[in-house]
Ligand SMILES: [Zn+2]
């Protein structure tokens with residue numbers, strides 16, 4: 001399955017990184033258990049590469065996800081009840097066994113959020129004794145700048161309003177409809193984000 005991919009680059013040199021790298025499956029390894037590393041794209045001031053930067057899950061974010069989950073579950077529950085009720089008024093050969101498309105979508109969305117909450121909580125707890133600040137996952141530096149979250153403007157190319165520490169060029173994001181079908185290799189770290 002190909003994934004829509006943004007290209008982060010620089011007007012002054014040929015540095016670039018695909019947003020696909022965010023899905024590389026960075027993980028912390030703690031006593032044989034893997035926990036997801038959360039990342040955002042950014043630029044590192046030490047290695048000067050455009051690369052995923054570690055971010056820590058926050059309580060507010062987890063709480064918000066849980067609220068969304070609660071709302072969606074309530075909606076699922078009530079729509080399913082309506083569906084069952086409508087089905088009961090039909091004769092057996094008219095009844096539909098499968099859930100309507102919208103309901104099954106809602107169901108998988110709930111499952112998806114549930115999994116995200118659980119992963120995020122696990123990482124949050126695993127990081128409870130963490131000492132170092134979030135790091136560049138390429139070189140381990142804590143001196144970096146996260147890119148602003150991408151808003152689709154409809155332009156092929158947008159300026160991020162940041163300069164590339166290596167060459168002083170403007171950092172840009174290119175949204176040219178690129179889709180990639182590669183899965184970057186997973187990279188493991190200890191809980192202080194030192195590469196294993
Ligand atoms: Zn540059």
Ligand SMILES: [Zn+2]
Nearest residue numbers: 044047136139
């Ligand atoms: Zn770096």
